[in-house]
Amino acid sequence: QxxxxxxxxxxxxxxxxxxxxxxxxxxxISSSYWWNWVRQPPGKGLEWIGEMYHSxxxxxxxxxxxxxxxxxxxxxxxxxLKVTSVTAADTAVYFCARGDYDTSGHYFLDCWGxxxxxxxxx
Amino acid sequence: xxxLTQSPSFLSASVGDSVTIACRASQGISNYLAWYQQKPxxxxxxxxxxxxxxxxxxxxxxxxxGSGTEFTLxxxxxxxxxxxxxxxxxxxxxxxxxxxxxxxxx
Numbered sequence: 001q002x003x004x005x006x007x008x009x010x011x012x013x014x015x016x017x018x019x020x021x022x023x024x025x026x027x028x029i030s031s032s033y034w035w036n037w038v039r040q041p042p043g044k045g046l047e048w049i050g051e052m053y054h055s056x057x058x059x060x061x062x063x064x065x066x067x068x069x070x071x072x073x074x075x076x077x078x079x080x081l082k083v084t085s086v087t088a089a090d091t092a093v094y095f096c097a098r099g100d101y102d103t104s105g106h107y108f109l110d111c112w113g114x115x116x117x118x119x120x121x122x
Numbered sequence: 123x124x125x126l127t128q129s130p131s132f133l134s135a136s137v138g139d140s141v142t143i144a145c146r147a148s149q150g151i152s153n154y155l156a157w158y159q160q161k162p163x164x165x166x167x168x169x170x171x172x173x174x175x176x177x178x179x180x181x182x183x184x185x186x187x188g189s190g191t192e193f194t195l196x197x198x199x200x201x202x203x204x205x206x207x208x209x210x211x212x213x214x215x216x217x218x219x220x221x222x223x224x225x226x227x228x
Contacts, residue, residue, distance in 0.1 A: 036217075038219075045209065046158075046166065046209055046219040048216070048218065048219060051217075062123065062216070063123075106153070106154060106171050106172035106175070107154070107217075108211075108213065109156070109211075110168050112165035112167070114164075
């Protein structure tokens with residue numbers, strides 16, 4: 001059974017770069033899935049950040065595209081998120097999730113990490 | 123960008139009640155819509171995809187309907203473990219989540 005686990009610093013300074021990693025176990029990151037990042041500010045709703053395929057193809061939320069990058073490390077079976085020029089508005093629980101398609105092309109996120117809280121503060 | 127508006131934002135119901143949550147898209151998305159359940163302090167869990175297909179292992183009291191811009195999630199007989207916030211997600215163009223509906227048990 002696939003499991004995802006986020007890791008990274010819990011505190012980042014304003015104007016700095018937020019860096020997180022999602023370790024995938026129980027499946028290969030080179031399988032036919034998309035690997036996603038989703039965040040949730042404290043007490044608020046979910047925001048999709050972006051996704052990556054193991055080939056290197058990426059899609060990003062247009063509102064975050066200029067500051068976000070997602071990359072994959074096949075040797076470690078993990079993928080990563082970087083958010084640059086962070087502000088307090090980037091404080092959130094960050095989730096990684098696996099994206100899949102059914103046979104008719106409908107997409108969904110069927111497996112999620114537990115999430116990790118990142119606070120932006122000096 | 124495609125916006126999703128959920129209603130109500132909060133509802134309170136008794137065990138055994140049938141409850142319905144609505145999700146409206148700002149433009150047509152066919153049936154490219156999923157529903158998730160998020161319990162307090164936990165990650166979201168997939169309930170339904172393709173607007174009406176129940177994900178493996180999800181109880182049959184959950185059902186989804188809709189197409190185009192109007193969608194609903196129904197819990198036919200509310201159980202205590204259904205205390206959670208429910209989110210719709212459009213996957214027609216990139217991805218967007220609705221604002222969420224918090225379900226309380228009376």
